[in-house]
Amino acid sequence: MPWPKIARMVKRSRSRRAAEGAWGLVLLARVLGIGALAALILASGAWASWRTAQHVMLTKGHDRGTVTLAACGDSSCTGPFAPEGAATARPKVTVSLPVRHHVGEKVPVVIEPGTDTGVRAGLGGVLFAWVPLGGALLLAAVVVGGGMRMPRTAWTLAAAGAALLGGAFLTL
Template identity: 55%
Template sequence: MPALASRQNAVVALRFGQLAAMGTVAALILIAGVWASWGTAQHVMLTKGRERGTMTVARCADDRCTGPYRPLSDGSTARDRVVLDSEVAVDKGRTYTVAVKPGSDEVVRTGTGGLLYAWAPLGGALLLASMVVAGGLRLPRLAWAFGGAGLTLLTAAFITL
């Protein structure tokens, strides 16, 4: 009888270890997704006190687009050249609403498209975490929820940009 109890205790301990390890991995993936997204999302979401305006794309090269900046908010100053990541799907000659990152000449797109693009890394993290939750934690409903949320976020970002 003691051998059976010892074996059951070992199985319980191993299962707990697996759940703890996979739960930690899933949590770290999600934290990394939020961390990667927040660098851009904070400028899009928290616009109070930030310089906001429009940028007309004049030139794109080396994953960066440049153009003049015209202010829309109080305290914002016009600039001859600001920089926007060209990965945001911009067209030369078009004008976009942007927010200036403090202390730099870099801008980020605002509005729905900019917001969804800023949170795209979280969408990828949700998709990746769904695999860990499904396989490592064996929680298929939660995995489907994570995967569906990630896929929805990435699809919405793709469509709006």
């Protein structure tokens, strides 16, 4: 093929180049907007999880002990707190627990400072505290997969969220 004919095929008009540039900006704005939305979802999930997880993971200075479950409702149980170490005993502490716990069981807890609310201690408590982040990972996976068209990243986020939620379910 002669050179001038190839040059005519490659040459584009200014309006077409401008339209392609504008379309590129639209695609870039979409990716940045959806990326910011996914980051916001993950940050809010981490923030909601950290409110409880800080008491379970950073236990220095917190009252640790066990709660003997005396009464259980739909989502929480109450009972007397028996401390470990120099903490003070409390007659009634409320613990948010799943339904499968029964009256009479002893549950290791960490007391939130300034309250009579206990947070489950140990690996089960850590995983249970991070459940909001697991849900945020699953939601961000849908946003990243659908909005940004990044299926591998979406599957990775979904697998991490499912593993966190599954681990919390199995340990509690």
